[in-house]
Amino acid sequence: MKITTKSLFSLLLFSFFILNFSAQEIYFPESGNWEEKDPATFSLDFSEAVQFAEANEYSESKDLRQAILKGFQHEPYHEILGPTKRRGGPAGMILKDGYLVAKWGDTKRVDMTFSVTKSFLSTTALLAFDKNLIADLEDRVVNYVWDDTFEGEHNSKITWKHLLEQNSDWSGELWGSYDWADRPSQEETIDDWRNRELHEPGTHFKYNDVRVNVLAYSLLNVFRKPLPTVLKEEIMDPINASSSWRWLGYENSWATIDGFKMQSVSGGGHSGGGMFINTEDMARFGLLFMNNGNWNREQLISEDLIEEAVQPSATNPNYGYMWWLNVDGPRQWKNRDKDIFYAAGFGGNFIIVDRKENLVIVTRWLEPSKVEEFIHKIYN
Template sequence: MNKLSLSCITILLTFNLLCGQEYYFPERNEIWKGQSAQTLNINNEKLSEAIEFAKNNEYSGSRDLRIAILKGFEREPFHEILGPTKKRGGPAGMILKNGYLVGSWGDTKRVDMTFSVTKSFLSTVAGLAVDKKLIANTNDKVENYIWDGTFNGEHNSKITWEHLLQQNSAWSGELWGGKDWGDRPPREGDVDDWKFERPKEPGTVMEYNDVRVNVLAYSLTHVWRKPLPMVLKENLMDQIDASTTWRWHGYDHAWTEIDGVQMKSVTGGGHSGAGLFISTEDMARFGLLFLNEGHWKNERLLSKEWISKAITPSKPNVNYGYMWWLNKKGSRHWKGLSENIYYAAGFGGNFIVIDKENDLVVVTRWLEPNKIGEFMTKVNASLK
């Protein structure tokens, strides 16, 4: 072999390494390729133990998710189902190493509700808007983009895109019939206490609140001037060869008019119904894109700068970035596991876990939520 050929091979290998070609990316509707645990230096017995653990620790709520939702949020005043729901399947999941399937369980093609995992997809739509300069900077005030009164007033006018993305905006108001103070209220006090409490200063306190997340979705719809499911499909899901089965719903009455066209404003979760309905395999594709830092094969779909911002801890909560949970040392730390792990999490035990240090993507459906740390510890123990 001559020196020119060797140089070409060296360049190709370097290019492939930089572009993430050490990973496998499945084509649309392709049976996901696997590799043996031995090839990827994984202890098959311990991996099987982790999978059995997931199968044996199913989320304890009803498989009729309408019942599970109403039970799970019964303490919220005025809570009701406002959008589509779907009865769920049993436990399911996938474990990818370098993009290859090393373990799976349940029906990975079944489309189910995914609840607040939707938030990480919503955050990504914001990232696409930043990458395309539709939003100049996440520190910009949202009122400079949305002038219809949603961000009027002394308090709401202070809110930035970053505040919305980190769930520390303390946006005050009502959207689609949902009142900000009625969503996940404090354990103590009564309705009047919650209703008349003075809003926190934006950027100071994280409050998990779907009304405010839906304000972000509404605002992004107006920035993009088209429904967010179309944005996600055209700019990302089609590019990662996702199936045609996923759907992103809004509340039944959540319509807005843009450029003379009525369009649905979707939700960032499912605790009143709606949100993202998606298969385990499509969730895994989304996770693989993030594992590869925004590249799918040789194409960059999401900037590395955005991903870095999305997984930077917020000041009010070290375990939360731009709608991604972070495994930093805080109240949600999984002890003994890398602090660089980050993940999307949803009601009922829906998770997409990204472990860059070990080249892992782990997806779980309907795992008892308080078992995720133990499950990931078992997965980690299988790595030689």
């Protein structure tokens, strides 16, 4: 068959149209605007899930200072060191292919988001690696931080990956808080906690906010500028987030870098501080990860790094680089896709990412014990 110039041009034009259409499959909202679609467009119905979220509000006080003190009352020496904020009511959004298909509550209200902050923190670590500020996540952190934070036979073995997977067993004190005083066993005494046997870095998972804050401080030393500035410039501005979010540390979590006093932020709200953010900005962040780090044809985070971040760690199959994973394990949501991953915070704050179905689900102030039932209603 003879191919004419005209037919070749038509073929190229058709190919361009197909490629362009594929690239536009995912919708990316502009600043201050979000296109809505009826879920029936996608043969979906989220009405029961929305009603459930609205009816199962987090049962503790809206005065989050009181809720925090009650929630961590068994920890020795626990105190509020950073800002807190009275919370709003249940709120949430569901995205399909980037389009807003369901929402409830005040999605523009800025609230604390507690340990969801950890997934923002781990993202800054991925950026540091992408920018070659960290040569290898298997590198020992002692080679990057100038002071004595990682000195000693035990702490000097700790790598960036250990901190990201929360299996470093870092031992020490930071900003007046001790690692052993964070979520200690209630069957032991303070002397037991102080004199505990250390685990070899990389062999024992322990959810521990002091060690998470050590990661934040270490990244501050690597970037040599505040992590909120890094996040704003590299992630939040490019995804058209609002200007209302704040990432805060403690009253005493200040360091001097290059002659400038900078706050080292916290990785959650365990002692106050952490990420203060609205539901819509959380959904934008989830959409970025749903699309493998690409926002409207701009690769903000390496796709390979995102894939690495959501792999099960050796010490906890349900935990990656500060993202929870729905794989086989004690924290799995049964009968749900094993590729789902999510950020989770105190008080029922969640960003849930389903890359197979192109879904992002954000829910706030949902009673934590009800989240699995809520998820089942999403997919039923």
